Structures are given as structure tokens and as C-alpha cells.
Amino acid sequence: MTSRKEMNMTLRDVRVKRVTLNVEEVDARDLLLRVPRACVAFITDDGPQAEPVNVRFKDDHYLVGIPSRAASHLTVGEEVVLVVDDGVQFFDLRAIYVRGHVQPLGEIEGPNSDSFWFEVQPMRTVAWDYARIREVPDES
Amino acid sequence: MNLDDLAVFDVLRRARVARIATVSRSGRPHVNPLYFVLGNGRIYLGTVDRTLAALNIKADPRVTILFNIEREPSDSRVLRIHGTAVVSTDPKLCRWYVVRDIRKYFMNRRGLWNVLTHARLLPAVRRFISSGEKGNECVIEVRPEEAELLTAPSGLSSS
Numbered sequence: 001m002t003s004r005k006e007m008n009m010t011l012r013d014v015r016v017k018r019v020t021l022n023v024e025e026v027d028a029r030d031l032l033l034r035v036p037r038a039c040v041a042f043i044t045d046d047g048p049q050a051e052p053v054n055v056r057f058k059d060d061h062y063l064v065g066i067p068s069r070a071a072s073h074l075t076v077g078e079e080v081v082l083v084v085d086d087g088v089q090f091f092d093l094r095a096i097y098v099r100g101h102v103q104p105l106g107e108i109e110g111p112n113s114d115s116f117w118f119e120v121q122p123m124r125t126v127a128w129d130y131a132r133i134r135e136v137p138d139e140s
Numbered sequence: 141m142n143l144d145d146l147a148v149f150d151v152l153r154r155a156r157v158a159r160i161a162t163v164s165r166s167g168r169p170h171v172n173p174l175y176f177v178l179g180n181g182r183i184y185l186g187t188v189d190r191t192l193a194a195l196n197i198k199a200d201p202r203v204t205i206l207f208n209i210e211r212e213p214s215d216s217r218v219l220r221i222h223g224t225a226v227v228s229t230d231p232k233l234c235r236w237y238v239v240r241d242i243r244k245y246f247m248n249r250r251g252l253w254n255v256l257t258h259a260r261l262l263p264a265v266r267r268f269i270s271s272g273e274k275g276n277e278c279v280i281e282v283r284p285e286e287a288e289l290l291t292a293p294s295g296l297s298s299s
Contacts, residue, residue, distance in 0.1 A: 019267045042169050131258060
């Protein structure tokens with residue numbers, strides 16, 4: 001006869017795992033150093049907007065350079081999503097997703113001086129890597 | 141510009157990943173990279189119906205999509221398309237999408253090689269897809285309304 005303890009263990013064993021693509025942000029941080037592709041999304045009166053951007057990751061700060069023509073759409077404190085992604089083939093797909101708020105930095109001199117730079121102060125950061133798909137303990 | 145414009149079509153033909161921006165019911169932005177195929181003057185993106193992109197479109201159909209030419213980093217063109225979208229779970233449309241998705245992304249030398257070199261991960265992919273954790277398979281059908289060609293900010297290897 002199966003004891004309650006054994007039954008609980010069996011149920012737990014069945015439920016303990018789920019499949020995930022997510023990785024620690026630090027494991028995808030190389031994307032922030034070489035920035036294969038990056039865009040930022042925000043909201044205007046016309047709906048959701050997406051703009052290709054420059055990204056610099058400096059001292060754990062997400063610095064984003066947006067073309068000056070688009071900067072007027074952004075306001076301090078506004079919520080934005082930054083995505084830096086890489087890969088074309090299925091198991092090469094990787095990304096870092098940062099949801100946060102706009103904090104101004106002003107103009108940064110250099111090759112991208114036509115950009116308006118701001119910092120994304122992160123509220124939530126997620127990274128994924130399709131080549132790291134795996135089972136993990138389900139802690140939900 | 142519209143999808144028939146040669147410059148627009150050229151980028152769409154070469155691009156491999158679409159970055160689709162959506163807005164939630166409460167007005168929050170979201171953007172996510174997704175595979176896509178073209179057909180009937182529409183853009184079709186594959187996902188599942190509990191993702192933020194799908195949920196957002198059900199609440200507000202407006203979308204903006206960016207396309208880069210990923211395999212040619214020196215090509216700084218970025219195509220931006222504004223449009224309206226619907227989320228469909230119609231099995232016929234989903235099958236139509238999957239067949240074209242497989243042809244585009246997997247039935248070629250690079251795609252097959254990528255799968256073969258990661259064959260050990262296929263059971264996990266199958267479990268991931270069949271778990272239904274994120275909902276049922278669906279297709280986001282985008283009707284393009286406006287297209288513009290941008291130049292990616294300098295200083296990036298691409299984008």
C-alpha cells in the first residue's frame with residue numbers, strides 16, 4: 001500500500017519540472033557588449049512604436065541612444081522596453097529584454113552624436129537562449 | 141510606401157526575424173522578436189496565444205514591426221511597418237503558417253545544420269511545445285498600413 005508520504009513525493013516528482021528558455025541575464029551579457037540588434041518600444045498617441053537604437057552597457061547601466069528625430073516621443077519616467085537580440089536559426093536565438101523607465105543622460109559626444117541618449121532604469125530583466133532550453137525545477 | 145514597393149519588399153524578403161511592438165490593455169509597451177512569413181499582402185508571425193504579444197493584440201490591434209537584414213550586417217536598412225493585427229487560432233491558418241515557417245527556417249542548409257547540431261535538445265523542444273504552458277499555437281496576422289525605411293544608428297555591428 002502506498003503511504004501518503006510516498007504519494008506526495010510521487011506527485012511532487014511529476015510536477016517539479018518545466019521546460020524553459022530563460023537564462024540568467026549575466027549569461028547573455030555579451031549581447032550588451034557587441035549589440036547585434038537592438039530596439040526600444042514605447043507608446044505614443046498613434047499606438048506602439050519601435051525604434052532601432054544604440055546600446056551601451058556601462059557599470060551595470062543600460063544606456064540607449066535613440067535617433068534625435070524620435071527622442072521627442074519620450075518623456076522622463078516613461079515606461080519603455082529595450083530588446084537586444086541575436087541569431088536567425090532556431091537554436092541561435094538569444095535576447096535580453098529590459099522593461100524600465102526613461103532617465104535622461106543628455107547628448108553623448110562621439111560617433112553617435114546624432115542620437116539622444118537616455119538610461120533605462122530596469123524594473124524587470126529577462127534573458128533567453130534557445131540553445132539552453134532545458135528542464136528546471138518548477139517553483140511556480 | 142507599401143509592401144509592393146521594391147525597396148520594402150527587398151528588406152522583407154531578406155529579413156528573418158520580426159520585432160513586433162504592441163501595447164497592453166493598460167497602455168504598457170512590449171516588443172518581441174518572432175519568426176514571420178509573407179503571404180497575400182499580409183505578414184504572419186507565429187506564437188502562442190498566451191504570450192504578451194498575442195494578449196496585447198487582442199486588446200489593441202495596433203502594431204509596429206521592425207525588420208533588419210540580419211545576415212548582412214553592413215546593410216544598415218531597417219524597415220518599419222505600422223499596421224493592425226489579429227490573433228488567429230484557426231487550425232487551417234496555423235497549419236498554413238507552420239508549413240511556410242518550416243520551409244523558410246528549417247528546410248535549408250543552415251536550418252538543417254542548426255537542428256542537427258542541436259539534436260539533443262529536440263526532446264526538450266517537443267516538451268516545451270506540447271506542454272501548452274504558454275497556451276495554444278496561434279498566428280498573428282498583420283495588415284500593413286504604412287512602411288518606412290530607416291537607417292540603423294551607426295556604431296552597431298548591425299541594426
